[in-house]
Amino acid sequence: xxMINPVFFVDIDYRFSKGGRLKMTFSMPVDxxxxxxxxxxxxxxxxxxxxxxSGIERPDAGVIRFGNRLWFDSQTKINQAPRSRDLGLLFQxxxxxxxxxxxxxxxxxxxxLTKTEQENHANPWIRxxxxxxxxxxxxxxxxxxxxxxxxxxxxxxxxxxxxxxDEPFSALDLHTRTLIQGKLRRWIHExxxxxxxxxxxLAEALAFGDQLIILSEGQILQQGRPMDIFSRPALPxxxxxxxxxxxxxxxxTSSEAGTVTLAVGKAQLIAGGSILPNETCFAAFRAExxxxxxxxxPQSSARNRLSGIVxxxxxxxxxxxxxxxxxxxxTACITLSSAHRLSLKAGMKITAVVKASAIHxxxxxxxxxxx
Amino acid sequence: xxxxxxWLSIKLASVTSCALLMIGIPIAYWLAFxxxxxxxxxEAMVALPIVLxxxxxxxxxxxxLGSQSAVGRIYQEIFGSTxxxxxxxxxxxxxxxxxxxxxxxxxxAFSGVNTRLIQISSLLGVSVFETFRKIILPLSYKxxxxxxxxxxxHTIGEFGVVLMVGGNIPxxxxxxxxxxYDQVQSMNDPGASQTALFLLILSFFFLSLIYFIDRKxxxxxxxx
Amino acid sequence: xxxxxxxxxxxxxxxxxxxxxxxxxxLHPIPAGAVDPPAALFVAAASNLRxxxxxxxxxxxxxxxxxxxxxxxxxxxxxxxxxxxxxxxLFFSADESIPKKLIEADAGLAESYFIYGRAQIVLWVLNxxxxxxDQKGMDALxxxxxxxxxxxxxxxxxxxxxxxxxxxxxxxxxRLQKRLVYGENVSQAAxxxxxxxxxxxxxxxxxxxxxxxxxxxxxxxIPSDLxxxxxxxxxxxxxxxxxxxxxxxxxxxxxxxxxxxxxKYGLLNGRDS
Numbered sequence: 093x094x095m096i097n098p099v100f101f102v103d104i105d106y107r108f109s110k111g112g113r114l115k116m117t118f119s120m121p122v123d124x125x126x127x128x129x130x131x132x133x134x135x136x137x138x139x140x141x142x143x144x145x146s147g148i149e150r151p152d153a154g155v156i157r158f159g160n161r162l163w164f165d166s167q168t169k170i171n172q173a174p175r176s177r178d179l180g181l182l183f184q185x186x187x188x189x190x191x192x193x194x195x196x197x198x199x200x201x202x203x204x205l206t207k208t209e210q211e212n213h214a215n216p217w218i219r220x221x222x223x224x225x226x227x228x229x230x231x232x233x234x235x236x237x238x239x240x241x242x243x244x245x246x247x248x249x250x251x252x253x254x255x256x257x258d259e260p261f262s263a264l265d266l267h268t269r270t271l272i273q274g275k276l277r278r279w280i281h282e283x284x285x286x287x288x289x290x291x292x293x294l295a296e297a298l299a300f301g302d303q304l305i306i307l308s309e310g311q312i313l314q315q316g317r318p319m320d321i322f323s324r325p326a327l328p329x330x331x332x333x334x335x336x337x338x339x340x341x342x343x344x345t346s347s348e349a350g351t352v353t354l355a356v357g358k359a360q361l362i363a364g365g366s367i368l369p370n371e372t373c374f375a376a377f378r379a380e381x382x383x384x385x386x387x388x389x390p391q392s393s394a395r396n397r398l399s400g401i402v403x404x405x406x407x408x409x410x411x412x413x414x415x416x417x418x419x420x421x422x423t424a425c426i427t428l429s430s431a432h433r434l435s436l437k438a439g440m441k442i443t444a445v446v447k448a449s450a451i452h453x454x455x456x457x458x459x460x461x462x463x
Numbered sequence: 464x465x466x467x468x469x470w471l472s473i474k475l476a477s478v479t480s481c482a483l484l485m486i487g488i489p490i491a492y493w494l495a496f497x498x499x500x501x502x503x504x505x506e507a508m509v510a511l512p513i514v515l516x517x518x519x520x521x522x523x524x525x526x527x528l529g530s531q532s533a534v535g536r537i538y539q540e541i542f543g544s545t546x547x548x549x550x551x552x553x554x555x556x557x558x559x560x561x562x563x564x565x566x567x568x569x570x571x572a573f574s575g576v577n578t579r580l581i582q583i584s585s586l587l588g589v590s591v592f593e594t595f596r597k598i599i600l601p602l603s604y605k606x607x608x609x610x611x612x613x614x615x616x617h618t619i620g621e622f623g624v625v626l627m628v629g630g631n632i633p634x635x636x637x638x639x640x641x642x643x644y645d646q647v648q649s650m651n652d653p654g655a656s657q658t659a660l661f662l663l664i665l666s667f668f669f670l671s672l673i674y675f676i677d678r679k680x681x682x683x684x685x686x687x
Numbered sequence: 688x689x690x691x692x693x694x695x696x697x698x699x700x701x702x703x704x705x706x707x708x709x710x711x712x713x714l715h716p717i718p719a720g721a722v723d724p725p726a727a728l729f730v731a732a733a734s735n736l737r738x739x740x741x742x743x744x745x746x747x748x749x750x751x752x753x754x755x756x757x758x759x760x761x762x763x764x765x766x767x768x769x770x771x772x773x774x775x776x777l778f779f780s781a782d783e784s785i786p787k788k789l790i791e792a793d794a795g796l797a798e799s800y801f802i803y804g805r806a807q808i809v810l811w812v813l814n815x816x817x818x819x820x821d822q823k824g825m826d827a828l829x830x831x832x833x834x835x836x837x838x839x840x841x842x843x844x845x846x847x848x849x850x851x852x853x854x855x856x857x858x859x860x861x862r863l864q865k866r867l868v869y870g871e872n873v874s875q876a877a878x879x880x881x882x883x884x885x886x887x888x889x890x891x892x893x894x895x896x897x898x899x900x901x902x903x904x905x906x907x908x909i910p911s912d913l914x915x916x917x918x919x920x921x922x923x924x925x926x927x928x929x930x931x932x933x934x935x936x937x938x939x940x941x942x943x944x945x946x947x948x949x950x951k952y953g954l955l956n957g958r959d960s
Contacts, residue, residue, distance in 0.1 A: 525767070525768070525771045526771075529770075529771030529772050530771060530772025531770065531771060531772070535771075535772060539772075544774070545771075545772035545773075545774065547768075547771055547772055547773070548768070548772065548773045548774055627768075630758060630768050630773045631758045631760065632729070632756065632758060632774070633756055633758075634756075645759075647878065648734065648737065648759065648872075648874045648875065648878075649737060649874075649899070650874070650877070650878065650881065650899035650900070651899075
């Protein structure tokens with residue numbers, strides 16, 4: 093009986109030679125386009141994860157199954173070589189073959205073709221990477237960003253079912269990055285591919301991920317939809333990794349001269365940035381940036397003053413994490429002594445103050461666009 | 464100096480080095496990439512001719528290829544002449560004697576190729592053989608050259624094994640190094656000095672070539 | 688569908704170029720001097736015969752228009768090679784026992800066994816040596832100026848064996864053992880003396896009479912009762928396809944014009960010249 097398993101199932105246990113262990117289980121759908129982002133501090137095992145999935149490294153135990161194809165099973169001693177797994181891996185240092193031109197590099201995966209045929213197959217991918225005119229250049233004649241794009245094109249050109257991308261946009265400037273990200277997302281969507289992407293760029297994680305995995309010290313701390321994780325980090329460590337505790341979904345109402353006004357729930361926030369009006373976005377700011385005030389406000393330079401009620405106070409080492417309901421939930425982080433001075437209690441009225449410059453506005457993909 | 468002996472040496476070295484490249488490449492590949500736990504034994508075997516006195520090798524070869532051996536007899540049946548004391552016998556002896564001088568540079572060059580590149584080739588679905596042909600081999604071209612020149616130079620200089628297995632037959636197995644020996648035996652000082660000087664210059668040429676290829680600064684990439 | 692590759696291919700180049708070289712070269716003869724005349728004769732001879740044999744062969748070739756190729760070596764090494772199949776027609780040993788062993792091993796034609804000469808050994812020094820051989824005789828071996836004495840290797844060179852026997856018989860062996868240096872054959876032993884590595888050598892009489900050495904040093908006959916009689920024997924080898932020609936050469940050497948040459952080099956009975 094053939095089991096149709098529309099899932100990429102991963103359960104691995106990998107021991108590093110210097111101690112340390114990567115142990116995780118997760119899965120992704122493969123019958124529709126899906127992208128999972130792996131987010132975590134350096135040393136958490138992200139690259140090793142990709143290497144294990146690709147067959148370059150071998151986990152000590154576990155199972156890796158892509159749809160119907162069993163790629164790795166430590167119990168039955170199955171371990172398929174990378175070439176037998178239908179995947180592409182972009183390494184963190186995006187190496188290219190130094191003795192081939194750009195065109196030959198990109199066309200490398202095509203077998204049994206004449207020179208012109210190979211070139212013809214490579215050309216659309218050269219265009220994809222935005223490297224027209226550089227076909228005859230050698231890798232050492234290309235910039236870092238150009239090489240990274242070329243490496244991406246090289247692996248996409250063979251149309252792998254699974255993409256494993258290790259910080260694939262790290263060398264690209266903002267403009268190029270946005271361009272390529274868009275092209276990649278479209279490609280994944282149009283070809284119904286599965287992708288696993290490592291990044292430590294927040295915006296990227298939000299832009300790409302259908303699913304987010306927070307990895308730390310070889311373990312999954314949390315996995316789920318990015319929005320869910322950001323708004324409700326399961327652990328303080330997760331919040332720490334993410335780096336921001338306040339992620340509010342809103343819409344730009346106006347934008348001028350480097351400032352945008354957002355409507356978040358019933359409140360209005362003013363932040364730095366330039367996003368066009370009517371665009372949906374996230375307002376992100378750290379708990380440490382929220383100042384709490386009791387009573388009538390003095391003159392202050394802060395543009396954002398939100399009234400709310402203290403819901404919860406949780407001691408957190410030398411600090412206090414305070415949850416405030418302003419119509420939406422805000423998290424503030426203040427010192428114990430400050431909390432004392434204000435005689436902070438649950439249920440009391442409070443004003444949360446945030447500087448406009450502390451709020452990062454991230455564009456959220458249109459919910460209709462994502463799939 | 465005997466030009467006949469010189470050309471014989473050149474012929475022997477050429478045939479040996481070419482044959483060694485053909486034989487050595489698969490061996491070096493295996494040594495570079497195999498993870499067999501007993502691989503070190505194979506490495507030691509390959510390296511034997513470097514440390515064995517040539518006469519030991521010659522002795523074993525004479526015994527295993529001579530007309531009293533199974534191999535020798537079979538050869539004689541098929542080809543009508545002995546294997547030893549012929550040029551063909553010398554080729555076999557030289558191949559064994561110069562084997563490590565081919566295999567070691569090749570193996571080092573192969574394993575020196577950036578592993579990432581090999582992995583990428585595999586990830587793109589390219590077969591092991593094609594990966595070797597298009598990636599590993601071109602990027603190891605310096606090692607290939609080195610292997611050829613080293614085994615060529617080494618074969619020219621061979622003496623003990625050639626004497627044992629070849630028998631110093633003029634025009635057939637009297638290589639230039641044997642010829643030098645002969646001249647010394649005949650107390651032909653002028654002839655011997657001439658031959659010795661020639662060999663010295665030739666060896667110096669080869670060594671210069673080897674170190675030239677090995678220059679760190681050489682950024683020659685095989686642009687294909 | 689695979690179309691033919693048009694680009695240059697390193698591996699393919701290697702293999703397609705190498706293969707013809709490997710296959711082609713052995714089939715092509717080396718540029719030799721003249722075209723080989725018919726009935727070439729291969730002779731293996733003990734090293735001590737180098738000079739007399741070269742002369743004899745030169746004469747024989749002129750007379751018979753036959754090419755004779757000779758290889759010199761230590762008798763023991765040559766016989767090992769013969770047993771392993773070396774393509775010689777004739778073998779001239781420096782002693783009797785080796786040819787006999789070859790007959791036993793069925794490598795030689797028993798009926799062809801012949802004795803072509805008798806070896807004599809001499810003490811030999813360079814001309815400028817302070818040692819007065821004629822005056823001292825065997826005692827010259829003990830001369831203070833001597834640091835090293837060169838002999839042929841007794842393990843496979845009959846002349847070397849004779850030299851050691853001599854030393855043993857006169858009772859000098861223990862004393863001089865440390866001073867001995869062994870050449871692979873008598874030629875090499877002579878070479879040591881010639882180049883100054885040894886102050887005296889025990890070499891063959893014929894070598895002392897040869898062109899390179901005759902004006903360079905002085906010799907002194909070692910009394911023949913000090914060493915066993917060294918008949919030098921030869922043999923036509925079984926594998927030889929040219930028995931008739933070989934016989935003719937043997938005759939030339941033992942009874943014909945070649946004999947005079949052997950005589951000249953002191954290889955035939957008696958000490959003198």
